[in-house]
Amino acid sequence: MSERLTFTHPSVVVDSSKRPGSVASRIEDPPAGIETPRPRREPRDWAFLGLMAFTAVLFFRPQDMVPILGPLHLAELAALSALGALVFGRLTRGLPITRTPAELVGVAALGAVILFTAPFSIWPGGVLGTFTDLYVKVILIFLLMANTLTSARRIEQFSWIIVSALGYLAIRAVMDYARGVNLIENGRVQGAVGGIFKNPNDLALNLVSVLPLAISLALGPARGLRRAFALLCVVFMVGATVVTQSRGGTVGLVLVFLVFAAKLVKQRPGLVFAGVLAAMMAVPLLPASYLNRISSISNPQLDDTGSREARRILLREAAAAFAAHPLTGVGAGQFKNYNPDGREEAWRESHNVVLQVASELGALGLICFGFLVVRGFIAPLQARKLLRRLRHTEQSGEWRGVPMAETDRAALDAHQLAMSASMAGWFVCALFGSVAYNWTFYYLLGLAIAPREILIDHLKAGLKRERPVTRAVAVHSAV
Secondary structure: OOOOOOOOOOOOOOOOOOOOOOHHHHHHOOOOOOOOOOOOOOOOOHHHHHHHHHHHHHHHOHHHHOHHHHHHOHHHHHHHHHHHHHHHHHHHOOOOOOOOOHHHHHHHHHHHHHHHHHHHOOOHHHHHHHHHHHHHHHHHHHHHHHHHOOOHHHHHHHHHHHHHHHHHHHHHHHHHHHHOOOEEOOOEEOOOOOHHHOOHHHHHHHHHHHHHHHHHHHHOOOOHHHHHHHHHHHHHHHHHHHHHOOHHHHHHHHHHHHHHHHHHOOOOHHHHHHHHHHHHHHHHHOOHHHHHHHHOOOOHHHOOOOHHHHHHHHHHHHHHHHHHOOOOOOOOOOHHHOOOOOOOOOOOOOOOHHHHHHHHHHHHHHHHHHHHHHHHHHHHHHHHHHHHHHHHHHHHOOEOOOOOOHHHHHHHHHHHHHHHHHHHHHHHHHOOOOOOOOHHHHHHHHHHHHHHHHHHHHHHHHEOOOOOOOHHHHHHHHO
16 A cells, blocks of 8 residues: 655645646636535544644653652653554555655664674773664664654644743743853853753754754744744854854854855845844854854964863873774763773763764774764755756646645745755854754754755646656656
8 A cells, every 4th residue: 555645735826827728727727517626634643643742842852840740751652642542543555654765774783783782892881871862762763753844834843842842941041141040161051951952052053053043933834923933043043053152153153154155145134134134243242252162263372261272182092092982982872981090081071972872882883973963964855856857847747746835836846955954054053063863853854854845745646657756766866
């Protein structure tokens, strides 16, 4: 049985300019006396709802504000419920348990490397803890994303959850900074909740990574309060990144805006000009402590905390760990516990995602992780080319299915641009952090591949072929 995706189509309007007898004309102009069917609502998908619930708990972390919720393990319950609903739903429809895009195989392969290298690590029990406490959940959630983000509407709903959570954390961060609370290291603000948001650098990485989604929603078709909220999130995310005083976050923030400016300068030059003008006007308002810390990137004398020099030492020590254990590494999550003779910065992370993977998982892990990062950058480009192919085939007369709604097409196009910026921002920030097994990258990767998978399935369903279009052919044509 072939898989079917759900698309929302607005009521079709007959265009007299279309060729008589074309596929679009036959679809949009029903015989007289026959009522045009209205689009059906997307059926309720409990697996998708469970994924949304897990994501809300993961990003909002209500258990940090209401401790009584901690023992309930809300995130785990949501994930397991979603997984059960997914397996049951697919089996009852005669489908395989899961779709298998290359990225899901890569995520699973990285998990296999973690387990394979555990016996050769400096602490096998710690490696198993990293896998069972974190990475196995990453695999399951990525599997859910690959199987449930099957329409432009779902991508938008999922993006709103993430943007709302990071917008809330950004507002909390700016308010904490203004009140002078929750600060460390000469006025750097921490996250208001724990987990992957507590450390200022990790908070900045997440803000920068999600900022393009917020910009995309703010520039999208949303109106009224929804657009105002998205714009508010954009402003506070930028402000919160500044008050974290994260050097990596600042570089990532600049890169995100450059990616958007490069894409929009021809389409909306006024908007780009307004953004540049606003940035120039905001410079005099920046805190002096922030400007001094950012200046320390090129001038080490301005770094009064010594973190710049410590990072340089950690990079050298992580490279040395990889050289000493090139095949298996020291074990996932174990670089901080790796303490050979002569180590200067003991009990600390590598603070570079590439060297983290190299030192902890060796060459095999580096290959798997590098594959996933490259795929994350390529997927938006594939989606853009598939959109062009879709438009061409619909106009050439090859199309025999229901055309994709223009709103869905525009949403997928805007989303692929946002994901290009998100991946670029994340990667730059990750060069200053040990975040290889954290949630952020895998959420971005899942969101990056979703438009491509939607378009591939739509093309498979609608192209006029003697044989069905295979996923390999569709992806190859997009590359």
